Amino acid sequence: MTPAFSAWRGRSSPSIPDRWRPALLVTAAVAIGWVGWSGHALTLPLAMLFPALWAWAPNRVTAAAVSMGYFLAASRGLPQGVAAFYAADIWPGLGLWIGASCLFVGVHAALWLRQPGWTRALRYLVAAVLMAFPPFGITGWAHPVTAAGVLFPGWGWWGLTAAVAVLLVMTTRAWSVMMIVLAGLWLWSAANPAQPALPAGWRGLDLSLGRSLGREHSLAYQDALAALVREQAINSARVVILPESALGFWTPTLEGFWINALRCSNVTLLAGAAVLERQGYDNVMVAISAGKASVLYRERMPVPVSMWQPWATWTGTGGGARAYFFANPVVKLAGIRVAPLICYEQLIVWPILQSMWFGAETIVATGNGWWTQGSSIIDIQKTNVTVWARLFAVPLAMSFNT
Known part of the structure; x- marks a missing residue:
């Protein structure tokens, strides 16, 4: 000693x-x-x-x-x-x-x-x-x-x-x-530094669009994303994942655009978006394939203060992201039970444990980390989800924007 x-x-x-x-x-x-x-x-x-x-x-x-x-x-x-x-x-x-x-x-x-x-x-x-x-x-x-x-x-x-x-x-x-x-x-x-496998036929795409991701509302922006997804489909991808907030605000018009964009493809897109509500918004993952689209997951724990602002609800001012804490721990995508983790959820413990308790078969982690440049935050997020996937021996797919 x-x-x-x-x-x-x-x-x-x-x-x-x-x-x-x-x-x-x-x-x-x-x-x-x-x-x-x-x-x-x-x-x-x-x-x-x-x-x-x-x-x-x-x-x-x-x-x-x-x-x-x-x-x-x-x-x-x-x-x-x-x-x-x-x-x-x-x-x-x-x-x-x-x-x-x-x-x-x-x-x-x-x-x-x-x-x-x-x-x-x-x-x-x-x-x-x-x-x-x-x-x-x-x-x-x-x-x-x-x-x-x-x-x-x-x-x-x-x-x-x-x-x-x-x-x-x-x-x-x-x-x-x-x-x-x-x-x-x-x-x-x-x-024995084995890394979790990627689910067969799944592709998580990393983007480098900075703060413009999800804030660009032009048709050209959505067209460029759609072309990227179709390119992956040509390369035998069955499921393509885009980062948190990639699609911006999820509206009926945007839903129609994406259903049409993927109508001749066999690929399923899982992408981040935001759904506006009367008292705020939901940070979500939407699933889109030929002929249908739906909100698959609503974030259980958005980033406190910058996104989740409970005092705004208490004061009636609204505007923040809503937290669903223990809701939808597992979602079904392409026949697989998925543990979805958006950004902040990768830094804390209960979301992943809850998902694994309910029988998740793979982990999907997305993030929009343009604001973390110069820090180790994204590296920590990726490391966290990687070691959780290793612990439970499940595949892992990630998609981040920087």
Whole structure:
């Protein structure tokens, strides 16, 4: 055991005074948050060290600081992304970044316990569950359990259970043994870096249209997308996927255009769009084929603040995207049960777990990430859905716009 770890575990150390321990813990939390959530699958298991740092905190204030350091480092792309989204300076983004961390920090600080043992482990379990499901799970980014797909590929629910067990043991005195186990699992995963397969005949198209995606209302824009889809059909694609918001506002006129555009094709298009309603709008995926079109999926969790604005409903002003939380976890497309995940849903835990619980056979992930340029947000989204697909051994199709 290294002197640093001895200092963190004990009340005193001949090499590192107690007064340095909080600073070391916070520094370590920032490091694992920064590196673990860099958008690379093999760094994700570093996030599983967070429970140990939380447990080694000498007091509740340090536990809060450790949680804050980890969460802010893991979500560091948010300020820059918000500034780009609103075309504003960085201050609104900084405010949202710090504000969004309050739930994570509050939950972990409130449940921290000084006394070691399984009571503390069970308290961490409560914190982990709270941050995985609404209402706290709405901002449950950077959840350490996401690393289950790296360490236990193909294990499904047993792998998820094993990952939770690892997290709990990391809060006990047996953490050093679990570190050895984690290292072994990581090496095995690094030696077997298999990626999820693409469903046969499915094509997810990545676009580079920036902020113009879905905001261009010309016929030429829709014609160009239709030509792209028909080109894939010629190349034997049965299902073509376009990114979030690709079609813009879904109207009867647009529906008629696309049905006509695909009338001589055997391809099915799954594309992002928005459906206007009296009190706001729905962020959706629509399915279009020769002769028919329908809204297949309504987003369960739009991006808080920028899209989902519940206060607008409470005040009667409306205008935000509606959240369907636990609705339509699985949809049927081309005879396959699909787990649809739009953008923000790829960063949190419950949407994918709910979909897999209801028997999803493949995952479809779409996003419109033009506003994330210069950050690792899209890389993190893609990594998240990839490791979930690995955990449950299901095919994965992705389509993103940058």
